[in-house]
Amino acid sequence: MNINNSNNHNFNIASIFDEIAAKRDFWIDKNKFFYQEDWRYMRFLIPEGARVLEIGCGTGRLLAEMKPRHGVGIDFSSKMIEIAKENYPDLDFYCADAEDLATYTNIAETFDYVIISDTIGLFSDCFAVLEGIKSVMDNSSRLIVGYY
Numbered sequence: 822m823n824i825n826n827s828n829n830h831n832f833n834i835a836s837i838f839d840e841i842a843a844k845r846d847f848w849i850d851k852n853k854f855f856y857q858e859d860w861r862y863m864r865f866l867i868p869e870g871a872r873v874l875e876i877g878c879g880t881g882r883l884l885a886e887m888k889p890r891h892g893v894g895i896d897f898s899s900k901m902i903e904i905a906k907e908n909y910p911d912l913d914f915y916c917a918d919a920e921d922l923a924t925y926t927n928i929a930e931t932f933d934y935v936i937i938s939d940t941i942g943l944f945s946d947c948f949a950v951l952e953g954i955k956s957v958m959d960n961s962s963r964l965i966v967g968y969y
Contacts, residue, residue, distance in 0.1 A: 834943060835897040838879075842900035845880050846908075859967070860886040863936070866965055871933040874957060876919045876950065877940030881905030884912055884936075893928070895919060920946050925953035932957055938967040 849856050860883060867873060869888040878884050878894025879901045885892070885908070892912040896902050897919070905914040917924040919940075935954050944950050954964065 835899075838896075838898035839900040842880065842898055842904055845901065845904070846882065849880075849882055856882070859883070859938070863887060863938070863965070863967075866963075867934045867936075872930075873934045873936065874928075874932040875936040875938070876954070877937060877943070878902075878905060878914065881909045881912060881914060883938055885909045887934075887936075891930075893932070895924065919953070920944055920949045922949065922953045925956045928957050930957065931959045932962055935962065935964045936967070937965070939969070941966055941968050 863883065864887065867887050867889075870890045871887070872891045873884060873887050873889040873893070875884045875892070875894045878896045879898070881894050881904070884894045884905075889912070892909075894902075894905055894912060894914045895917045896905070896914070897916065899916045902914045902916045905912070917927075935958060937950070941947060941950075958964065
């Protein structure tokens with residue numbers, strides 16, 4: 822899979838997330854109850870051993886909590902992706918722009934579940950993301966969007 826963020830028109834937001842990447846897991850741990858409840862609900866929706874794609878994966882904590890057979894995370898923050906790769910070497914992480922359709926054409930597989938958690942409000946073009954996601958889903962795939 823060859824994914825890059827060369828057309829990343831969300832550079833300003835990505836740079837903000839690059840700045841906070843090193844402390845992201847600290848804040849997740851500090852707000853443990855919220856995240857544990859979120860993960861518990863996601864595990865209710867997604868059975869262990871599924872093929873899972875997470876759009877806006879951050880440091881990879883949610884994707885890892887799903888215990889996927891095959892897990893792929895995409896985020897436009899290169900620093901978040903570095904942390905995710907370091908912490909979860911058994912999962913695949915790519916720095917890419919979820920609003921760029923090329924991101925999805927570079928993924929040559931389909932997933933049982935696609936997760937967009939706490940991310941959809943950051944997109945300037947939600948339609949482009951949803952249009953792209955169609956190419957990595959089949960008739961039995963499920964899209965889970967979580968946002969406060």
